[in-house]
Amino acid sequence: MEAQTRTMPPQKQQLPGSEKKMDPKPVTDDPDYKPTGMLKGKIALITGGDSGIGKAVAVLFAKEGAKIIISYLNEHEDADDTKKLIEHYGGDAILVPGDIAEPAFCKRLVEAAVKEFGRIDILINNAAEQHDAKTLEEIKPDHLERTFRxxxxxxxxxxxxxxxxxxxxxxxxxxxxxxxxxxxxxLLDYSATKGAVVAFTRSLSINLEKKDIRVNAVAPGPIWTPLIPASFDAEKTAKHGADVPKKRLGQPIEVAPSYLFLASEAATYMSGQVLHPNGGTVVNG
Known part of the structure; x- marks a missing residue:
């Protein structure tokens, strides 16, 4: 990973972005990975599991024995490729397309997961959206509301x-x-939502302690996913990640192990915490 290109070719897409159109493609799988069965029999629902970090997590979890429910908006080709990759490794996955900004779909998503697998053991709230704006005045009301939703x-x-x-x-x-x-x-509005995610994680972890349900988070730095060329202009996309201590962006495969650790028995004493695969940026949080 350290030998990868430190900058990317300039490129631009429209939201939500497609992995198929990226140059180069994000690294979301390690074919030489040796699973240990640490999630055998678990049921994992992953939003935004069609590409990027969500895809890397879905594939890694499937390798470790989990059955996967992938929620995504409308990136059907990416989602199909992810499902085929999971099945290639002997895993089991279902795809549930729809807009998580709509409460009714969120309910249908869970119902589809339960209908297929009977329960949910691991919930990965991963899907996100962002809109680049140089000033507060540039943030459009519909983008602001959409980002929070x-x-x-x-x-x-x-x-x-x-x-x-x-x-x-x-x-x-x-x-x-x-x-x-x-x-x-x-990314004023995006950053605000992610601050809310941290507060939600910490508060929910305390709220669910009596139910013995752990709640943690992962706070990635600059990672090469479809969200990047779909959010920024071509030149900014090319320089994504150049300002972190490692002087490069990260790949989804470098983030997925943080989720696996938090989902494993090795993390049973962790709740309300945040892991930081961010290229060396010290945040003290």
Whole structure:
């Protein structure tokens, strides 16, 4: 990984972005990985599991024995490729397309997962959206509302729907961001939602302690996912990640192990915490 290119070719997409159109493609799988069965028999629902970090987590969890429910918006080709990859490794996955900004879909998503697998052991609230804006005045009201609906309100909707089907020992992992800790001058609304994710994680962990359901989060730094060329202009995309101590962006495969650790028996004494695969940025949080 350290030998990878430190910058990317300039490129631009429209939201939500497609992995198929990225150059180069994100690294979401290690074919030489040796699983140990640490999630054998577990049921994991992953939002935004069609590409990027969500895809890397879905594939890694499937290798470790979990059955996967992948929620995604409308990136059908990416989602199909992820499902085929999981099946290639002998895993089991279902795809549930729809808009998590809508409470009704969040409920249908959970119902589809329970209908297929009977319960939810691991909930990964990962899907997110962002819109680049150089000033506060540039933030459009519809983008502001959309960002909050997708990035934080959906976590409330999905988690609320899922909890009746989660047993003692189940767990929730939310995707935050380094921007929640150090801010981002051109992602004001996105950063605000990710700060809310951190507060939601900490508060929910205390709230669910009596049910013995752990709640943690992962706060990635600059990672090569479809969200990047779909959010920024071509030149900014090319320089993504150049300002972190490692002087490069990260790959989804470098983030997925943080989720696996939090989902494993090795993390049973952790709740309300955040892991920081961010390229060396010290955030003290």
């Amino acid at each position: 997708v990035n934080i309100l959906a976590m409330f909707y999905i988690t609320k729907a899922a909890l009746p089907y989660m047993q003692k020992g189940s767990l929730i992992i939310n995707t935050a961001s380094v921007t929640a800790y150090k801010g981002s001058p051109e």
